[in-house]
Amino acid sequence: MDRPRPQPGSAHAQARGPLARWPWWLALAGCALDLVAFWPGQVSFDAAYAWWQARHGATLGVTPAAFVLGWRVSDWLGAGPGLLFMAQLLWFWSGLALLAQSLRWPAARGACALAGIALLPLPWLLRSHVWTDVGLLAALTCALGLLARAQTAQRRWPWLAAALPCLAWAALLRHNALPASVPLLG
Structure with missing residues (x-):
């Protein structure tokens, strides 16, 4: 069942004033606080092993290949788990x-x-x-x-x-x- 979409010019389609961006400002603040508090991210043994696989060109069956690929890209762009x-x-x-x-x-x-x-x-x-x-x-x-x-x-x-x-x-x-x-x- 399709919901009616807001029409251009309707109250929902228009900006809702200065408060309209509150969710985005809060998300930006939350993301920034998480980055400052936890940079470069906590890495457990399993994640460190996936990182090791990425750095050594190995893809073993224990860790999803996509996660190892993500580590390879992250390491290529900047060393470590930060990215x-x-x-x-x-x-x-x-x-x-x-x-x-x-x-x-x-x-x-x-x-x-x-x-x-x-x-x-x-x-x-x-x-x-x-x-x-x-x-x-x-x-x-x-x-x-x-x-x-x-x-x-x-x-x-x-x-x-x-x-x-x-x-x-x-x-x-x-x-x-x-x-x-x-x-x-x-």
């Missing part, structure tokens, strides 16, 4: 901001919902790690935000197209990501 960590944070916080903005709530309420979700114990504790689980969380959060934004946008296809790489990354990171990713395609 992979930053990408995970950008996906997570952008997804939350898109979700908050897509809700038909006042901007301040959407920003409070964003903060409430971000401060739940699980995402709060996991965001500091460079793990496949956190990459999955970040990619699916971003995909969900993009898909929610597509529901309220005049032109849906750019938002839907932007969600596909997030869903693909999630599916490549974890073998159990398909049950979470496939329903979002429907």
